[in-house]
Amino acid sequence: xxxxxxxxxxxxxxxxxxxxxxxxxxxxxxxxxxxxxxxxxxxxxxxxxxxxxxxxxxxxxxxxxxxxxxxxxxxxxxxxxxxxxxxxxxxxxxxxxxxxxxxxxxxxxxxxxxxxxxxxxxxxxxxxxxxxxxxxxxxxxxxxxxxxxxxxxxxxxxxxxxxxxxxxxxxxxxxxxxxxxxxxxxxxxxxxxxxxxxxxxxxxxxxxxxxxxxxxxxxxxxxxxxxxxxxxxxxxxxxxxxxxxxxxxxxxxxxxxxxxxxxxxxxxxxxxxxxx
Amino acid sequence: xxxxxxxxxxxxxxxxxxxxxxxxxxxxxxxxxxxxxxxxxxxxxxxxxxxxxxxxxxxxxxxxxxxxxxxxxxxxxxxxxxxxxxxxxxxxxxxxxxxxxxxxxxxxxxxxxxxxxxxxx
Numbered sequence: 260x261x262x263x264x265x266x267x268x269x270x271x272x273x274x275x276x277x278x279x280x281x282x283x284x285x286x287x288x289x290x291x292x293x294x295x296x297x298x299x300x301x302x303x304x305x306x307x308x309x310x311x312x313x314x315x316x317x318x319x320x321x322x323x324x325x326x327x328x329x330x331x332x333x334x335x336x337x338x339x340x341x342x343x344x345x346x347x348x349x350x351x352x353x354x355x356x357x358x359x360x361x362x363x364x365x366x367x368x369x370x371x372x373x374x375x376x377x378x379x380x381x382x383x384x385x386x387x388x389x390x391x392x393x394x395x396x397x398x399x400x401x402x403x404x405x406x407x408x409x410x411x412x413x414x415x416x417x418x419x420x421x422x423x424x425x426x427x428x429x430x431x432x433x434x435x436x437x438x439x440x441x442x443x444x445x446x447x448x449x450x451x452x453x454x455x456x457x458x459x460x461x462x463x464x465x466x467x468x469x470x471x472x473x474x475x476x477x478x479x480x481x482x483x484x485x486x487x488x489x490x491x492x493x494x495x496x497x498x499x500x501x502x503x504x505x506x507x508x509x510x511x512x513x514x515x516x517x518x519x520x521x522x523x524x525x526x527x528x529x530x531x532x533x534x535x
Numbered sequence: 536x537x538x539x540x541x542x543x544x545x546x547x548x549x550x551x552x553x554x555x556x557x558x559x560x561x562x563x564x565x566x567x568x569x570x571x572x573x574x575x576x577x578x579x580x581x582x583x584x585x586x587x588x589x590x591x592x593x594x595x596x597x598x599x600x601x602x603x604x605x606x607x608x609x610x611x612x613x614x615x616x617x618x619x620x621x622x623x624x625x626x627x628x629x630x631x632x633x634x635x636x637x638x639x640x641x642x643x644x645x646x647x648x649x650x651x652x653x654x655x656x
Contacts, residue, residue, distance in 0.1 A: 343566030346557020350596055367632050370597030378560045378601050474600035 384422025424496030453498030489526035570605030
């Protein structure tokens with residue numbers, strides 16, 4: 260694998276790439292990919308992939324320190340992954356942000372939202388075994404990490420799965436199909452992946468009587484509602500929506516499928532004030 | 536003390552210290568600390584054997600909706616009547632960030648009871 264042409268990689272893109280490398284290693288029986296032109300990789304790309312644990316998956320144990328000013332670097336936690344709900348892993352994410360930021364303290368509502376995102380990946384994201392997929396799954400797997408950006412003064416949580424995407428799973432669930440379709444009609448949304456994602460989250464955000472999945476979606480959104488700050492991004496299928504505590508603020512449609520669902524919560528550090 | 540206990544059998548379950556600090560998913564297949572596990576291994580025996588059951592909800596990492604609904608809403612699906620649960624079960628949280636959870640758990644019990652009633656008509 261040669262990443263030397265890449266001069267800049269975003270954290271979410273690095274998360275997706277690292278997860279794909281992990282899937283390769285799991286499905287190939289532990290065979291490592293080879294890194295090519297490693298010395299030509301941009302130091303920021305190299306550092307980010309190393310921190311996520313992706314270089315170790317390539318059989319590379321350590322690399323030279325990044326030449327850039329560490330104060331300007333986004334600090335990233337190694338990728339967590341699993342096939343089941345993992346409370347200690349979610350706790351590690353919060354504790355890591357707490358230690359790095361020195362302001363944030365772990366919150367029950369953050370634990371709830373991250374755990375529900377993981378459960379959504381385990382329970383809903385992947386097709387049943389009877390349905391064929393183009394690329395084999397590494398189980399009903401989730402990946403998660405977090406980052407702190409000292410320049411922007413914010414931290415982010417990420418949960419990712421390699422499933423079929425929220426639009427496809429909503430379509431396959433009769434108890435979701437109808438309320439989401441009604442919401443889309445009410446909001447005047449055209450049929451598209453982004454509209455289905457928006458419809459699903461509006462159902463979760465606004466309805467009082469919710470199915471179990473709706474309760475989970477609401478808890479995911481509640482991370483920014485209860486923090487009273489920040490945004491939540493859902494990149495799923497061909498759709499991409501950005502929400503604040505009040506609802507959707509931006510949306511985009513892409514010609515390519517993202518290859519699963521990536522959920523990102525971005526919260527300013529000062530939203531949580533000082534430690535008690 | 537034995538006579539006191541015989542006259543008013545009561546059990547207190549602290550979820551964080553007696554069960555798990557990390558409430559998880561809905562079913563055992565989802566991993567450790569599931570709502571199903573807490574309901575079947577802790578709640579049901581206590582409700583069946585005691586006159587009063589106090590559930591202390593402070594100090595866990597949190598309570599995913601999947602856990603709460605299966606643990607508490609699942610009591611209705613397991614055959615317990617809402618009125619019986621109201622009489623026997625007390626859900627408590629003292630710390631501010633946990634005080635919402637007893638209310639949420641009771642709402643899941645109510646919803647499950649309403650759904651059961653609707654299905655039986």
